[in-house]
Amino acid sequence: MIEDVVDSAAIASASTKRRSLWALAIRNSSVIVGGVILLIMLAIAILAPVLGTVDPTRIDPAARNKKPGTEITFRLDDGTTVKRVVLMGTDSLGRDVYSRVIYGTRVSLAIGVAVSTIAVAIGLVIGLISGYIRWLDGIIMRIMDGLMAIPGILLAIALVSIWRAGLITVIFAIVVPDVPRVVRLVRSVVLSVREEPYVEGAISVGTPTWTLMFRHILPNTVAPLIVQGTFIAAAAILVEAILSFLGIGIPPEIPTWGNIMAEGRTLFRVFPHNILYPGIFLAFTVLAINIMGDGLRDTLDPKMSKKV
């Protein structure tokens, strides 16, 4: 609806001062707070097997629907039994919610990273083409306008339902609605940068198109794309949880925060812990990414921060 106009002067000055900007970014308090929480989450994801977890898919009919803090008798594969306190209770199949939540961190972080990387990569290529090749610009932008007119979650729901649910299809279903936004951003940067004297200068001395694109235009898109990419990652984690929650996301046996909550829906009145704990983890992670994104935007892309 509103054309994203990027101030070319700000971009030009940003690219010459790039190094100092990065130094500024990592000293920003929001970036530090968000980054530290994310590092903790990353550590949880990597260290999941040694954080006192059991197999998150293990079904235990004898220990169904236990409240948090209950002690259950846990039967090992060799027949011996051990006592174990279930920190976050168990679900209606007797699976340990703590282990599922901890392992769920892996899926959510992977989805956030994968979706933002792929969406930015695809959007970057299409955006560069659209901004640089004039005759394709009209066609590409009409298609992007059409895609943007479909509310994102709706499009993701429709896509995931037609491509059978799985990790890869969910990732791509979340990527598609994000691509047009990246394309518009990249295109607006390209359109403003290509009028800059230094680009005209480079053209006049006969710089090949590819060199021009990669050396002179591409670097200008890095800062806004990193900011955009962070917000895409935050939204992607939320959308994955929504899809899984609606029962059309990642297959239910895979422990994701959305799946744990979906499973907890039916018995929510009696056992709210199945929704509460993954909800807290989810909110914390997304919050950390959003805080970090705000900090990055304030330092790397000050022009955008005025637009909220």
Add this chain to the structure above:
Amino acid sequence: MLDFVARRLVAIIPVLAVVAIFVFLMLRLTPGDPAAVIAGDNATSEQIDAIRSKLGLNEPIWTQFAIWIGDVLQGNFGESFFFKKTVAELIAQRVEPTLALATCTLIIALSLALPLGVLAAWKHGSLIDRFVMAFSVLGFSVPSFVIGYCLIYVFAIELGWLPVQGYIRIGVDFWGFLERMVLPSLTLGIIFVALIARITRASVLEVLNEDYIRTARAKGLSNRVVLMRHALRNAAVPILTVIGIGVALLIGGSVVVESVFGLPGLGRLTVEAVLSRDFPTIQAVILLFSVVYVLINLLIDISYTLFDPRIRY
């Protein structure tokens, strides 16, 4: 002005054409046979084939598209694969809860977000300001269904003030209707409050530095008049823009919130249609939501002139 509206309406047509073609091709060019879903697990291939030809799925794809566009232009959107009804009738049955939810959400969100945003800007840097900013980041980060279940747990189960879920038509029992709208619209409203409060704060903050605000104060106008009549009114354009963008959130959120609170609305219909591969219904719902989204944003562009006479089309 009329010229502008006409031009914008014409410009919508190619956008919607892209939506229609995209949605149609997306459903037809992917594996997964709705006829097999309808026929059930024990059906023979003859039975499936009979259903396919009855639904028109054996026609060439462009014929199918032409038939569908014909149905759309006639206003009935074709016949649902599952219910013995046209999709238009199906949508008509389901539209009330969604409209009610969207209206209540907007009312709640605006009546919370505008005062909060103005207050945060006025008391810039204060505790209230920090609270509003923190709330707005938090509002973006907690998924709506988690908020919904927390509200249900506190207000419906623990305190017992409001019903857990369900819907009563507005004409049947107005009080019952209102009771059942409070929690869903609060749930959906949180993200909206976050969005609008944040932009209100930012744009009022910018306006407060203007000369005419100083003049208004110098005239001896009360804070309330300065903030509401001078500051908020001049900050209206970015706020309206964000409300327009937020309509997409409202539509997406209604899918989730209707599932949490068991409201028989269009969002629920979308999920049902998707799960049962009811192509005509999926196509119609997506097309309809896109039309609503685009039209609301057009209305908002037009409404700019009401708030800012400098804008002329």
